[in-house]
Amino acid sequence: MDQGEDQILADALAALGGRLTGFVAKLMRKNVDEIDLVVPLPFGDAVERVVAVLGEGGQPVVPMRVGDDRDQEMMRVVVGGGLGGLNPVVVTVRVTRGTEDSSAVRLRAAAKEGLVKQRAGEKTAARLAALLPGPDGEFGTPHQK
Numbered sequence: 001m002d003q004g005e006d007q008i009l010a011d012a013l014a015a016l017g018g019r020l021t022g023f024v025a026k027l028m029r030k031n032v033d034e035i036d037l038v039v040p041l042p043f044g045d046a047v048e049r050v051v052a053v054l055g056e057g058g059q060p061v062v063p064m065r066v067g068d069d070r071d072q073e074m075m076r077v078v079v080g081g082g083l084g085g086l087n088p089v090v091v092t093v094r095v096t097r098g099t100e101d102s103s104a105v106r107l108r109a110a111a112k113e114g115l116v117k118q119r120a121g122e123k124t125a126a127r128l129a130a131l132l133p134g135p136d137g138e139f140g141t142p143h144q145k
Contacts, residue, residue, distance in 0.1 A: 005030070005090045005110045012078055012088035013112065028112040031121035035129045037105040038098065046103035047073045047095050053131045054079075054091060071097040081120030087111050089124045105132060 006026060014022025039046050054077045074094045081089035089111040096104040107129055111120035 005092075008078060008090050009088055009110065009112050016086065016088070025112050028114060030110050031113045031117070031119050032108065032110040033122040033125035034106060034108045035125050037107065037129060037132060038102055039105055039133050040102050041133065042101055043071075043095065043097040043103050046105065049132060050075060050093050050095055050105065053128055054093065056131075079124060081109075081111050081124040082118040087118060087120045089120050091124060091128060107132075 009030070010022045010025040013025040039049070041049060050073075054075055057079045072094060074092065076090065076092045079085075079089050079091055081087045089109050092108045092110075094106045096106075098104050107125055109121045109125035109128070111118075111124065113119075
């Protein structure tokens with residue numbers, strides 16, 4: 001059963017601060033960023049790289065098939081963002097088969113925003129995108145599609 005981002009974030013915040021915090025989290029606004037990338041890796045290698053990047057800082061990553069074909073994989077993980085990594089961020093990544101030697105990646109990061117705007121969703125999306133190889137094969141280079 002797939003939980004929505006809001007529920008995942010509310011549950012993660014409730015685990016940190018109690019049930020009341022989880023309830024209030026449902027009322028908070030989200031900070032969301034989506035980044036589209038083209039990585040110079042064949043589909044299988046791109047999926048492995050994304051799983052490795054998400055697995056470094058998040059809860060266990062479980063790939064899920066999207067649809068009945070084998071042209072897309074979606075992964076979702078909760079990582080720490082914001083000041084001290086205490087703000088849970090839901091990261092959803094979809095890898096789509098591209099050409100023989102490249103794949104499309106859509107990275108979405110969402111976090112709840114309190115009174116202090118940390119932009120944890122935006123910052124987490126940018127940080128994780130920098131860990132994926134760009135068109136030149138180098139890591140840490142900006143490469144939005």
